Amino acid sequence: MSNDEDDVEWPREVAERNQRLLTVVSGSSDAEENTVDIIDPNDIVGVNVEIELASTGISEPRSLTSSLNRNDDSNQNNEPVSEIPVDTQANAILSLFVYPKPNLSTKGYIQTFCGAERNKTKNSNKAITFLEDKDRRQDCSDASKSSKCIGQRYCHHRRFTVAPSEDLTDLSILVNAIRKLSQPNKLPATSLDEEERLLVIVNPCSGQKMGVSEYEKMLLPMLEEAGVAHDCLITTHTKHAEERMRKQCTPSDFKDVSKYTGIVVVGGDGTIHEIMQGIHQRDDRDKILESIKLGMIGAGTSNGFSASLAHASKESMSPLDSAFVIVKGMSSWIDLSRYDTKSSSYTSFLTFSWAMIADIDIESECIRWAGFLRMDIWGVVRVLFLRKYRAKFSYLPPTEDKKTVILPPLSTPLSENEGWVTVEDDFVLFWVSQVTHAGEQMFQSPSCKMNDGVFQIFVVRGNVSRLRLALILLAMEHGGHVGMNGVEFIQCSAYRLEPITQGSYNDLDGEVIESGPIQASVLPSSIQAYSNPQYD
Numbered sequence: 001m002s003n004d005e006d007d008v009e010w011p012r013e014v015a016e017r018n019q020r021l022l023t024v025v026s027g028s029s030d031a032e033e034n035t036v037d038i039i040d041p042n043d044i045v046g047v048n049v050e051i052e053l054a055s056t057g058i059s060e061p062r063s064l065t066s067s068l069n070r071n072d073d074s075n076q077n078n079e080p081v082s083e084i085p086v087d088t089q090a091n092a093i094l095s096l097f098v099y100p101k102p103n104l105s106t107k108g109y110i111q112t113f114c115g116a117e118r119n120k121t122k123n124s125n126k127a128i129t130f131l132e133d134k135d136r137r138q139d140c141s142d143a144s145k146s147s148k149c150i151g152q153r154y155c156h157h158r159r160f161t162v163a164p165s166e167d168l169t170d171l172s173i174l175v176n177a178i179r180k181l182s183q184p185n186k187l188p189a190t191s192l193d194e195e196e197r198l199l200v201i202v203n204p205c206s207g208q209k210m211g212v213s214e215y216e217k218m219l220l221p222m223l224e225e226a227g228v229a230h231d232c233l234i235t236t237h238t239k240h241a242e243e244r245m246r247k248q249c250t251p252s253d254f255k256d257v258s259k260y261t262g263i264v265v266v267g268g269d270g271t272i273h274e275i276m277q278g279i280h281q282r283d284d285r286d287k288i289l290e291s292i293k294l295g296m297i298g299a300g301t302s303n304g305f306s307a308s309l310a311h312a313s314k315e316s317m318s319p320l321d322s323a324f325v326i327v328k329g330m331s332s333w334i335d336l337s338r339y340d341t342k343s344s345s346y347t348s349f350l351t352f353s354w355a356m357i358a359d360i361d362i363e364s365e366c367i368r369w370a371g372f373l374r375m376d377i378w379g380v381v382r383v384l385f386l387r388k389y390r391a392k393f394s395y396l397p398p399t400e401d402k403k404t405v406i407l408p409p410l411s412t413p414l415s416e417n418e419g420w421v422t423v424e425d426d427f428v429l430f431w432v433s434q435v436t437h438a439g440e441q442m443f444q445s446p447s448c449k450m451n452d453g454v455f456q457i458f459v460v461r462g463n464v465s466r467l468r469l470a471l472i473l474l475a476m477e478h479g480g481h482v483g484m485n486g487v488e489f490i491q492c493s494a495y496r497l498e499p500i501t502q503g504s505y506n507d508l509d510g511e512v513i514e515s516g517p518i519q520a521s522v523l524p525s526s527i528q529a530y531s532n533p534q535y536d
């Protein structure tokens with residue numbers, strides 16, 4: 001069997017479907033082979049090998065556990081480091097950490113053979129025979145049945161005993177091949193500086209206060225299975241995450257954020273907002289945004305960012321699914337935006353709202369105990385006591401080149417000659433999105449793409465009736481409001497909003513910021529997020 005994928009003779013249907021599955025067979029090469037398992041390498045997050053001496057009959061692994069993971073720089077070939085004499089036979093227990101989706105398609109596969117019959121099957125080149133350890137597999141299946149199936153993916157780890165062999169070369173090749181198949185885009189780190197290391201920021205107070213347990217029970221084991229190194233910060237106070245983004249000046253400080261591959265939040269959108277503002281205050285913010293990846297395990301009240309990433313990736317919205325995408329290292333560029341108020345500036349990743357949605361979001365803080373229902377409850381109040389706000393609204397329609405628009409100061413009038421469109425009207429709802437979801441139950445901007453370089457502005461003007469408004473809000477959970485009478489979507493690459501009627505809030509990513517006039521421009525594809533977009 002060759003390490004080089006190009007040398008593998010793929011069955012024709014595999015090449016056609018570009019689909020690669022591992023088939024595990026039991027029995028030796030001269031006995032009849034039974035397919036005992038089919039595993040999609042895309043579902044594997046890590047591989048582990050334990051070695052035990054066959055002749056000793058010792059069931060406990062002897063001093064040798066080789067974690068054949070992604071960043072094992074000390075062992076470039078991923079060969080298990082053996083202390084076993086060459087002439088001693090050993091059993092290898094191969095663990096595959098697998099998180100599949102149900103309904104695995106079985107069309108097309110790689111048959112992978114290895115092991116004791118190596119010499120006999122050498123001519124067949126790709127030669128490794130598994131002896132399945134039925135007891136262990138049974139144990140594992142039972143465990144997976146009892147394991148909590150969260151979201152679409154579920155934990156279904158496998159353990160197999162590989163046939164005894166005189167040396168571990170074939171096993172090493174097999175493990176290396178599985179690793180390569182499960183991480184097709186992963187380049188090996190060339191130095192310790194480049195080693196993948198995540199900063200995990202856990203907010204213990206987000207949402208239902210499940211952040212720490214989500215981290216300990218779900219993310220931490222998966223990171224260990226995948227061999228992804230990380231540091232963890234459990235926030236102790238408001239703005240702690242923002243403070244952590246500040247430049248670390250002395251070697252005795254914590255590691256500077258620029259040294260991490262990614263930042264993963266176990267919490268809500270407010271924690272990411274803090275991280276963005278912390279980075280925004282740094283001189284080297286563009287460099288950091290360019291080099292770091294952002295991920296989120298939704299443990300907050302709304303979790304709009306993780307819902308949007310899951311939607312773009314066609315994964316289900318659950319902590320386990322989000323952790324899977326992060327641990328696999330899948331990422332893609334997404335847009336951010338820059339906001340200016342009279343005296344401040346911000347980097348935004350989610351939404352801006354003014355008028356009704358801002359009122360609901362901010363005023364419902366007093367019924368936070370109601371969880372995500374607080375938005376529904378306050379929505380009813382706001383429909384009954386309908387408010388309209390007058391504003392001057394200017395926007396710049398998007399252009400093909402997707403360039404960042406450099407905005408003049410807020411006090412400078414915008415010119416029609418430069419393409420700006422200006423209207424003055426009464427608004428009931430004014431909601432700017434760069435993502436599809438502002439919360440798990442808020443599919444407010446279905447046509448948003450995470451990196452299309454445009455704002456989608458969802459507007460409802462002042463002439464809407466209460467009934468129609470209620471229907472619009474009810475339909476929004478599933479995106480049914482698109483196309484309804486009274487709903488408008490305006491696309492633009494930059495805009496300015498100058499409220500004439502006072503009283504509403506400027507709500508950026510779910511947080512209140514300075515009120516009054518505000519303007520923003522899209523920062524196209526300016527950070528990578530852990531996601532796997534599957535746009536049609």
Ligand SMILES: Nc1ncnc2c1ncn2[C@@H]1O[C@H](COP(=O)(O)OP(=O)(O)OP(=O)(O)O)[C@@H](O)[C@H]1O
Nearest residue numbers: 206207235236237238239268269270300301302303
């Ligand atoms: N240890 C802590 N004690 C009190 N507050 C904290 C602590 N750590 C962080 N915070 C604050 O908690 C606030 C809310 O956090 P977060 O946004 O993650 O949760 P959420 O509001 O429930 O979720 P969402 O924003 O998705 O609705 C943040 O603004 C943050 O400043």
